[in-house]
Amino acid sequence: MARKWQLFLNKQITPSPVKYPFKEPFISKPEDNDLTKQWVVEYGIYSEREQKIKRKRVVLKGDTVADRLKDGREVVGLIKQKLKAGACVDPQAKAPEVLVRDQADQVGGHTMIRQAIDLYLAYKQKTTSVNSWRTYRSSLRLFKQYLLDTPGLKNVTLANFHHGDALHFLDQVILKYGLTNRGHNNAKDNVGMFYRHWLKRINRPGKLAIVNPFDDIQDKTTHTNKHTAFTDEQRETFKEICRKENETNLLLFVQFMFYTFFRPRQELRLIRVGDIKADTIYVNAEEAKDNEGAYIEIPPPLQALIEQYKLRTYPPHFYVFTHQGVPGSEPVGPDYFYQHHVRILAKLGWKGKYDMYSWKHTGVIALWSTTQNIRLIQQHCRHSTAAQTEDYLRDLGIIVRHTQIQDFPEF
Structure with a gap:
């Protein structure tokens, strides 16, 4: 029976070199041990695609209470083994590790912005919280879309994107992409942070220096809505x-x-x-x-x-x-x-x-x-x-x- 569960879990769980967070598996069953109701082993496993722990279940279908408890204990043991060794679901293709490990040698002023964005997000994914990473990703996806939509900017490099280009991008954030003043300010801050990240790593002897084109751009006025409660x-x-x-x-x-x-x-x-x-x-x-x-x-x-x-x-x-x-x-x-x-x-x-x-x-x-x-x-x-x-x-x-x-x- 253990062999059967091993084969089943091999299809459901992907081994990973990264030891992601997880939630311990446990048997979830009716209090009265009713076999007509569902028995499952529930556990939490990291989804690389969604960047969060997902709850998963394995349904237990033994004919007797003893069978289901026995299967449940086997499944719990196998899942624990896999999770502790490093496992995930929804695996995603990884950027070459060298690009994350030694970015300063991979990127210069001549690097395409779109490539630098991918490397930056890979780095941030390892060093910031999931919510922060998602915020950076949202702004930089919009920036990449702008580069693809704008003639002559698809393959523009870090050194060849200038202050006027940054202003035009932020104008389009509102006029073309429909964001609010607050969205404009978030895009400015997050793309500016992306440039500062590379500026610190690139501006050294033997490298083509870059400047941050998002410096000295003013925020748009926003209005904070006062909290309104019901009577x-x-x-x-x-x-x-x-x-x-x-x-x-x-x-x-x-x-x-x-x-x-x-x-x-x-x-x-x-x-x-x-x-x-x-x-x-x-x-x-x-x-x-x-x-x-x-x-x-x-x-x-x-x-x-x-x-x-x-x-x-x-x-x-x-x-x-x-x-x-x-x-x-x-x-x-x-x-x-x-x-x-x-x-x-x-x-x-x-x-x-x-x-x-x-x-x-x-x-x-x-x-x-x-x-x-x-x-x-x-x-x-x-x-x-x-x-x-x-x-x-x-x-x-x-x-x-x-x-x-x-x-x-x-x-």
Whole structure:
């Protein structure tokens, strides 16, 4: 039997010279050992294509409880062996290691920008967080597209792209590619950083020197939207219309956001049943905003909702939020709840005044009003410092006054 599982896993898992992060495999089965329900071994393995840990499952189909447990233990052991040795899924073709290891000797002023971008991103992929790397990649992909779209620039070198070219690129970021002023500023910063990376490595004796064509380009004006929260009356109105419109899935999603302060697309949308512990909810490192896993406490009203919807009774690998309105194997898409939310806001005449994040702000204000505890707000928001929390509260119109100083006793 071990041979059978070995062959199966060889097709599912690719050996890798890099020891990527992973999640330990475990057997997920019904509490009552019901053989009519699904038994699986679940594990987390790194996807080179998606640059994150993906959850994978191996279905166990033995005829008896003993058979399934035996198979499960064998599969867990084999997967552990592979993951610890170095493994991945969705393998991607690698750039020659020498290009990453000794870039300074591979790149000069004569190097095509498109080639230098590939090498830069390969380097950044090894030295920065996944979220930062994705940000750099987004701006530099746009830059490469501009070079391909612009006559005479397809094969332009680092030394032959000038200040005027940089200005034209940034104009097209807005006029042709449809980005906002903020997108313009992000592109300027990220492509400018790309040039600074090479400038430091290239400008030395025997090399064709380059300058940074993105230096001395001013940022476009941007307007920071002040955070807008819902009132207590609006909360009640929203709940009523969600129930009337049969949007109970949206309502539960919004209530989770109100109580947890999770980001809707990247964190809340992707939580699984197994992330909901007895008294806490876990945000894993792949989805968390700072690339670090964290637990937040479950407030009593959210605990009541979890019990009302019997969320903990579903298999731990199931996503909480699906198109079916009950936990399942596939999460909703990134824009699913946004679209439903906009529809409800439009019915209420609130469209354009509020967005999905307004529910997080509403929850923060509610918790602050009840507790006046900045440390609690900091922990629940997962802020690294109290100063960050005070700045956030200030944007919500809350000034933190340390009134306890009035209670200082006499000497």
